[in-house]
Amino acid sequence: MSMAKYLNRSVGKAGKDVAARICTLKPTEPEHHSIHLTAGENFVGRSRETGIRDSKCSKRQIQLQVDLKKAVVSLKVLGVNPCGVNGLMLMQNGERELKHGDLVEIVYGRHQFEVVFNPPPEYDKEKAEPLSTTLSPSEKSERWDSSGNGKLVIFTSVGVKGSEKIAGYDMDGTIIKTKSGLVFPKNTDDWQIIFPEVPEKLKNLHKDGFKICLFTNQGGIARGKINLDDFKVKIKHIVAKLGVPIQVFIAIGDGFYRKPLTGMWQHLKSEMNDGVEIQEDRCFFVGDAAGRPETGKGATKRRKDHSLVDRLFAANVGISFYTPEVHFLGKQVEQWNKPDFEPTSVQDQVSLLDPDDLTLDDHPCEMVIMVGLPGSGKSHFCSSFFQPRGYKIVNADTLGSTQNCLTACKRFLDSGQSCVVDNTNVDAASRKKFLQLASEKMIPCRCLVMNVPVAQVKHNIAFRELSDSARTKIKDMVFNMMKKKYQEPALDEGFISIHKVNFKPNFADEKQEKLYKMYLVEK
Numbered sequence: 001m002s003m004a005k006y007l008n009r010s011v012g013k014a015g016k017d018v019a020a021r022i023c024t025l026k027p028t029e030p031e032h033h034s035i036h037l038t039a040g041e042n043f044v045g046r047s048r049e050t051g052i053r054d055s056k057c058s059k060r061q062i063q064l065q066v067d068l069k070k071a072v073v074s075l076k077v078l079g080v081n082p083c084g085v086n087g088l089m090l091m092q093n094g095e096r097e098l099k100h101g102d103l104v105e106i107v108y109g110r111h112q113f114e115v116v117f118n119p120p121p122e123y124d125k126e127k128a129e130p131l132s133t134t135l136s137p138s139e140k141s142e143r144w145d146s147s148g149n150g151k152l153v154i155f156t157s158v159g160v161k162g163s164e165k166i167a168g169y170d171m172d173g174t175i176i177k178t179k180s181g182l183v184f185p186k187n188t189d190d191w192q193i194i195f196p197e198v199p200e201k202l203k204n205l206h207k208d209g210f211k212i213c214l215f216t217n218q219g220g221i222a223r224g225k226i227n228l229d230d231f232k233v234k235i236k237h238i239v240a241k242l243g244v245p246i247q248v249f250i251a252i253g254d255g256f257y258r259k260p261l262t263g264m265w266q267h268l269k270s271e272m273n274d275g276v277e278i279q280e281d282r283c284f285f286v287g288d289a290a291g292r293p294e295t296g297k298g299a300t301k302r303r304k305d306h307s308l309v310d311r312l313f314a315a316n317v318g319i320s321f322y323t324p325e326v327h328f329l330g331k332q333v334e335q336w337n338k339p340d341f342e343p344t345s346v347q348d349q350v351s352l353l354d355p356d357d358l359t360l361d362d363h364p365c366e367m368v369i370m371v372g373l374p375g376s377g378k379s380h381f382c383s384s385f386f387q388p389r390g391y392k393i394v395n396a397d398t399l400g401s402t403q404n405c406l407t408a409c410k411r412f413l414d415s416g417q418s419c420v421v422d423n424t425n426v427d428a429a430s431r432k433k434f435l436q437l438a439s440e441k442m443i444p445c446r447c448l449v450m451n452v453p454v455a456q457v458k459h460n461i462a463f464r465e466l467s468d469s470a471r472t473k474i475k476d477m478v479f480n481m482m483k484k485k486y487q488e489p490a491l492d493e494g495f496i497s498i499h500k501v502n503f504k505p506n507f508a509d510e511k512q513e514k515l516y517k518m519y520l521v522e523k
């Protein structure tokens with residue numbers, strides 16, 4: 001059956017007024033086929049015609065109501081599994097309006113298609129109306145791109161050309177500030193250029209051959225607090241106001257694109273610079289998140305910077321960094337506080353255990369209780385240290401509960417096998433249950449405590465989230481609760497010995513080591 005026939009069958013009532021324009025869902029992966037949508041109602045899902053064979057995708061996964069005249073598609077999720085729109089999840093019965101260039105994942109994270117109208121509409125015409133007089137007539141050649149399942153969105157204005165020299169800027173607090181005086185803008189119109197000097201400075205850099213790029217973290221888009229379409233309109237207005245060709249990189253969620261990670265820069269280098277090789281030593285980055293403490297008093301008082309994320313981004317990329325005050329206003333370089341953890345400072349030379357006198361041959365069967373905050377490296381240590389020595393590792397994340405861990409330990413000890421309790425065990429009460437079991441079985445019990453500063457633990461958690469996407473995120477609240485509950489283990493709890501475990505770097509490969517040695521957290 002031809003695609004057209006298939007879709008026509010799916011059509012309930014076709015639109016009456018079908019213009020010459022056509023609408024297609026264009027696949028971004030080769031295994032799928034283009035889907036031509038007709039005016040009115042269409043159903044898209046698992047079928048031979050779409051090339052989607054995935055059982056997570058129902059046959060009528062989404063409903064699409066196409067308005068060819070207005071060049072919009074109303075999407076409704078019918079399937080039980082969510083779909084994705086520009087990287088954001090949309091649950092069953094959720095509805096969203098799609099425009100030319102939007103990306104739809106028929107099932108969230110899979111089967112991505114781009115909405116293409118031909119001829120294309122004049123993008124954002126209605127919303128951008130107030131600015132139409134200030135935008136150049138060649139506005140139509142502006143571009144929106146996206147990458148990483150929509151986690152990175154890029155705007156390229158008219159006249160942007162690749163260059164080996166990049167003048168990079170953060171946006172909020174660097175190029176613009178709120179009109180309202182609030183820290184976060186109250187709506188997408190709540191902005192103004194931060195200093196009158198900004199447009200002139202950018203124009204001069206452009207004349208000097210720099211490509212002007214903005215790199216902005218907009219996690220609020222992924223969290224649904226900011227509407228991406230409205231934000232796109234805001235970006236166009238800002239670029240128009242600055243009056244110079246600009247490329248804007250927008251990281252809409254967590255992960256490798258979000259500063260201080262270098263994903264936005266990597267994408268600029270590999271995809272968005274017209275093949276021109278970037279010379280990092282000729283580039284710079286300007287941002288207000290620079291780790292500066294509070295300064296001044298009264299009217300001259302300035303709040304402390306909310307983070308160091310911009311300074312750390314520049315350091316990760318390997319380019320010079322300036323604050324907006326230094327760059328635009330020529331002020332003196334300000335004092336700033338170093339990040340809480342310096343990832344390049346990790347040393348191979350440290351001894352793994354302190355004291356370094358642990359002998360495991362003394363007892364044929366023993367219990368070991370690990371103690372450490374989430375992310376302190378207990379599992380990493382257990383699998384590299386205890387597993388090869390034949391110890392059985394017991395972990396509540398895999399077994400589901402403390403009770404299941406106790407049952408497993410009992411089984412191992414009864415069969416004469418040493419075991420390690422790889423749970424956080426941060427307080428004496430949680431350790432007591434296992435110590436009691438060891439005592440009942442007359443088995444000696446040791447304690448190994450992770451000796452990793454909290455700032456490094458946070459770094460480890462960020463590293464784990466980036467290198468293992470299957471790991472669920474640890475909520476700040478859970479982490480802080482553990483920190484509060486923490487009680488240093490003591491021998492009189494019933495341990496035969498307590499040893500500290502130092503962080504001795506041990507990476508799967510060079511790529512992992514390179515990632516670990518970047519700044520991964522914002523403070």
Ligand SMILES: Nc1ncnc2c1ncn2[C@@H]1O[C@H](COP(=O)(O)OP(=O)(O)OP(=O)(O)O)[C@@H](O)[C@H]1O
Pocket residue numbers: 372373374375376377378379380381397423424460461463464465467503504505506507
């Ligand atoms: N010595 C090390 N060398 C290299 N990477 C390490 C080391 N120790 C820990 N890591 C990394 O740090 C991250 C956190 O470690 P791990 O998962 O072992 O912590 P955990 O204490 O078991 O956490 P949780 O209690 O949440 O399970 C992991 O990505 C791990 O690979």
